[in-house]
Amino acid sequence: MNAPNRSAIPGTALFDGEMARKGYALNKMCFSFNEAANRQAFLADPEAYMRKYRLTAQQAAAVRSRQVLALLEAGGNAYYLAKFAGIFGLNMQDIGAQQTGTTKEAFMARLQAANQQPDWPAASHSTPVSH
Amino acid sequence: MNAPNRSAIPGTALFDGEMARKGYALNKMCFSFNEAANRQAFLADPEAYMRKYRLTAQQAAAVRSRQVLALLEAGGNAYYLAKFAGIFGLNMQDIGAQQTGTTKEAFMARLQAANQQPDWPAASHSTPVSH
Amino acid sequence: MARLIGGLATSHIPAIGGAIAKGLQSDPYWKPFFDGFPPIHDWLARVKPDVLVVFYNDHGLNFFLDKMPTFAVGAAAEYANADEGWGIPTSPPVAGCPDLSWHIIRHLMAQEFDIVTCQEMLVDHACTLPLKLFWPNDAVAPVQIVPIDINTVQFPLPTAKRVYKLGKTVGAAIQSWRSEQRVAVLASGGLSHQLEGERAGFINKAFDQQFMESMVSNPEWATQFSDTELVDRAGTQGVELLMWLAMRAALTTAGAGVRKVHSHYHIPISNTATGVLALEVLA
Amino acid sequence: MARLIGGLATSHIPAIGGAIAKGLQSDPYWKPFFDGFPPIHDWLARVKPDVLVVFYNDHGLNFFLDKMPTFAVGAAAEYANADEGWGIPTSPPVAGCPDLSWHIIRHLMAQEFDIVTCQEMLVDHACTLPLKLFWPNDAVAPVQIVPIDINTVQFPLPTAKRVYKLGKTVGAAIQSWRSEQRVAVLASGGLSHQLEGERAGFINKAFDQQFMESMVSNPEWATQFSDTELVDRAGTQGVELLMWLAMRAALTTAGAGVRKVHSHYHIPISNTATGVLALEVLA
Ligand SMILES: [Fe+3]
Ligand SMILES: [Fe+3]
Structure with missing residues (x-):
């Protein structure tokens, strides 16, 4: 097998063909959550719902754990997983905190702190970007 | 509106964007006939089935008439209409005869007669094409 | 012929829909974001586009991995919105412009773009939010x-x-x-953000600023980057800046150039560095 | 590296499936068609491809006008067949080759092809019939x-x-x-035929003959024609000869050239002028 489009970026796995193959069943289940009736069916009997979508053992375990890093490792795609997270009322800060091993407050503070990043050198004199 | 990709070829209307817009509901219904259950539902109550797919009056009349030229005129696409024809056990020679206003036997004889068309000039000497 | 009058760009985030629904525009968290829009509202009230070509990325509502397009062009008379799985407020259907859709489709096919055509298409927050942000006083934006x-x-x-x-x-x-319509192009996406992995929360202010400047004066700047390089600089979802690139490229053959009407950059909304931009085509 | 050993092409017609199911290969109507294949069976028994890249056109089974691709590449481990609406016999699932699929996808994307990727895909008679025609003695063709x-x-x-x-x-x-596999390309479609309209039954023998010859010695010949010009010459469904063109183009960078293993042309099967061709890549 050829080298897939792997990322050397720390903390980042690109959703490439290899992940798309690995995660197909899990992502298909998550895609079904676009419909409210499917979300209810999942909540009513998660195990039966996972069997219907033929999740792998790794995927089912990741779903049970509700750990985003485990779901990603099992081939989950961020865009589809977001629908799974939505079922449990988790927003992007909850998920960010969980993945980075910190509290929601600390995660949000880190986002705010991005304002202290240095400006692009030209930003202050060429065409000003207001912010 | 700009000139669509119209055909100047006699007896031929290309299924272009204009036809695709016009025929959407009809083709969507025909696409559903890929599934046997849908074919049965149509046969059980054609009028209700057509309403479900919101066929236009022109499309519904064409469906009732089972006339292929009328179905094409209503925006039907040959690939999807073939599934509608299949419901009634019509094959391509039945349909060819109907559209060209002849009998199935005469239509099939005309297909056979294509063998009498002149060969491509080079066919007999360059690289022979066996037939 | 139709007139291409300018371009718009904005970040999109599902939470923005919630903020609008709850009327939080003056809330301290939201105000610095919504403050980016009024100068553009004034401009839009003056130039009044009739039709918008919207470059956006589907977030797993209309397309799945069984049939995943690279480029998909809508050709419907109307586009419905839907619940995306989060119980977010849905929008009324948006009117399409099939005449322009099919004109663009024919043009793209002739130029060897291998597009998917969509006569039925659910559009998600990436397509519907910009309409609410740029036309806040209209229940339905006055555009196709x-x-x-x-x-x-x-x-x-x-x-x-x-x-x-x-x-x-x-x-x-x-x-x-061949139309008398006034057309604008719109980009929905970016700027730097990353939702997944240990790198979640990644934001790159200097890159975003340089990218936004390139949108005015150096439109091809970002074409030097591969998809992996864009992820490195802008995050896994920051690659949505491709929408801005398409929008800006559409203006390169129109008029005598572009002038910046207004731009605004704010960190953060949700996990995202947000940008908004309006460009006017010079006659 | 994988070895590209040659190309195959054949017409496809749903009725062929019926004839095979009923064992009508020696029937006077069918014999002149099936007679085109034995020399190719001998060649295949010798060269034994492991993987086939199949250029075919979906007949409204897997794709509808809501999401109509220009080019769609399968990336599944298995492809199911299905009833296409006519009660024709279905085939067992065909094994995919996801490694080669994703390799081709990456290559095409890098070369600016805007493809649709399909991790799930129903394949119709256009994909399944050639396997039965070229491997008549195997319940399932011994290829991915x-x-x-x-x-x-x-x-x-x-x-x-x-x-x-x-x-x-x-x-x-x-x-x-990067593989030791032996790969062949296959085209399924054509030759001249037209199913719909007052021109139904159109066949163009001289054009087909010239096209088939071009497949051997002048592969770019048909690229001179627009889609409308192809309809004019080959009929509305005769445009399926585009599959042959893709197959032949795939061989242009392989080996020292091609040699014709065998070709055969017969009018008519159903409403179609049929052709079959095998080309071997010269080492
Ligand atoms: Fe987004
Ligand atoms: Fe066909």
């Missing part, structure tokens, strides 16, 4: 749309070079459309 | 496949030039696949 989806879900993404060519070709198509 | 769908349903079609480039790029991708 042609949505064009660019894949950001599955790698390899279309290259930035290819997206730029797409935008340029769409711009040429708009200008060859 | 990578199906590539080319739109012939909705106009504008991809131009013949674009299809040729697609084929050429797929050929280059196959040859850069």
